[in-house]
Amino acid sequence: MDEVTQAVENLKKEWSQVVAQLEVCVAAIESCGKMGKGTEEANSLPRLNGSAQDSLQLLNVLQCRLDLLVEQLPTFEEVQSGQATLGSWKEGFQKLRLNLRNANLQAKANIKKAAQVERELLLGGGEESTIRRRNLQTKAGMTSAAESITESLRRSRQLMVQEVERSANTLSTFDESTSVLRKAEGEYQGHRSLLMRTRGLLSTMQRQDVLDRIILMIGFLIFSLAVLYVVSRRIGLLGLQRKLADAIRSGSVSAEDVVAKVQHGPAPANPLTAPPIHDEL
Numbered sequence: 406m407d408e409v410t411q412a413v414e415n416l417k418k419e420w421s422q423v424v425a426q427l428e429v430c431v432a433a434i435e436s437c438g439k440m441g442k443g444t445e446e447a448n449s450l451p452r453l454n455g456s457a458q459d460s461l462q463l464l465n466v467l468q469c470r471l472d473l474l475v476e477q478l479p480t481f482e483e484v485q486s487g488q489a490t491l492g493s494w495k496e497g498f499q500k501l502r503l504n505l506r507n508a509n510l511q512a513k514a515n516i517k518k519a520a521q522v523e524r525e526l527l528l529g530g531g532e533e534s535t536i537r538r539r540n541l542q543t544k545a546g547m548t549s550a551a552e553s554i555t556e557s558l559r560r561s562r563q564l565m566v567q568e569v570e571r572s573a574n575t576l577s578t579f580d581e582s583t584s585v586l587r588k589a590e591g592e593y594q595g596h597r598s599l600l601m602r603t604r605g606l607l608s609t610m611q612r613q614d615v616l617d618r619i620i621l622m623i624g625f626l627i628f629s630l631a632v633l634y635v636v637s638r639r640i641g642l643l644g645l646q647r648k649l650a651d652a653i654r655s656g657s658v659s660a661e662d663v664v665a666k667v668q669h670g671p672a673p674a675n676p677l678t679a680p681p682i683h684d685e686l
Contacts, residue, residue, distance in 0.1 A: 413471065419467060437450050451552065457505050
C-alpha cells in the first residue's frame with residue numbers, strides 16, 4: 406500500500422476515535438443536572454466543555470491533514486473517494502458542533518432546575534437540611550479543587566503539545582538547513598575544481614604568451630638582419646656602379662671594355678704583364 410494511502414487510512418481511524426470521544430462528552434454534558442446535583446454537576450461542566458473543545462480542534466486538524474493528503478493520492482478514484490470523505494467529515498463536524506451547543510443549552514436548563522430544587526431543600530427547616538448544606542459545601546469544595554487541578558493539567562497538556570510541535574518544527578528547520586549546507590558544500594567543491602582547472606589554463610596561456618613573445622623577437626631580429634644585409638649589399642652595388650660611371654666619364658676605362666669583361670669574364674692573370682690595379686676600380 407502506498408504511504409499516502411496508508412496515512413489517509415490512519416486519519417480515518419483517528420477521526421472515528423475522536424468522534425466517539427466527542428459524542429461521549431456531548432452526552433455527558435447533556436445529562437448534567439439530571440442527577441439532582443445541580444451545584445456539583447455545574448462545576449464539572451467546564452471540564453467537559455474543555456474536553457469537547459479539544460476534540461473539536463483535533464477534528465479540525467485532521468480535516469486539514471486530509472485535505473493536504475487527498476491531492477497526493479496515486480489514482481483518480483482514490484482522489485474522488487478522499488474528497489467525498491472530506492465532505493462528509495465537514496458535514497459531521499458541523500453537526501457535532503451543533504449537538505454540543507444544544508447539549509450545553511440542555512445542561513444549563515437541567516442545572517438551573519436542579520439548583521432550584523436544592524435551594525428549596527436548603528431553605529427548608531430541620532436537621533436533614535443542615536446535613537445536606539454541610540455535605541453540599543464539602544462536595545462543592547472538593548469538586549472545585551478537582552476542577553482547578555483538572556484545568557491546570559489540561560493547560561499543561563496544551564503547553565506540552567505546543568512545545569512538541571515547536572520542537573518538531575525546529576528539527577525540520579535543522580534538516581532543511583543541513584540539506585542546504587550539503588548542497589552549498591557540493592557546489593563549493595565543484596567551483597573549487599573549476600577554479601583549479603582555470604588556474605592551470607591561465608598558467609599555460611602565460612607560458613604560451615612568453616614563448617610567442619620570444620618567437621616574435623627572434624623573428625624580428627632575423628628580419629632586421631636580413632634587411633640590413635640587403636641594404637648593405639644594395640649600398641655596395643650602388644657605390645661600385647658610381648665608381649664605374651666615374652671611370653668611364655674620366656676615360657680611363659671604356660664602356661666596350663666593361664661590356665667585354667662582363668661577357669667573356671675576367672682575363673687570365675699574368676704577373677709579368679698585368680697592368681697596375683687602381684684603387685678606384
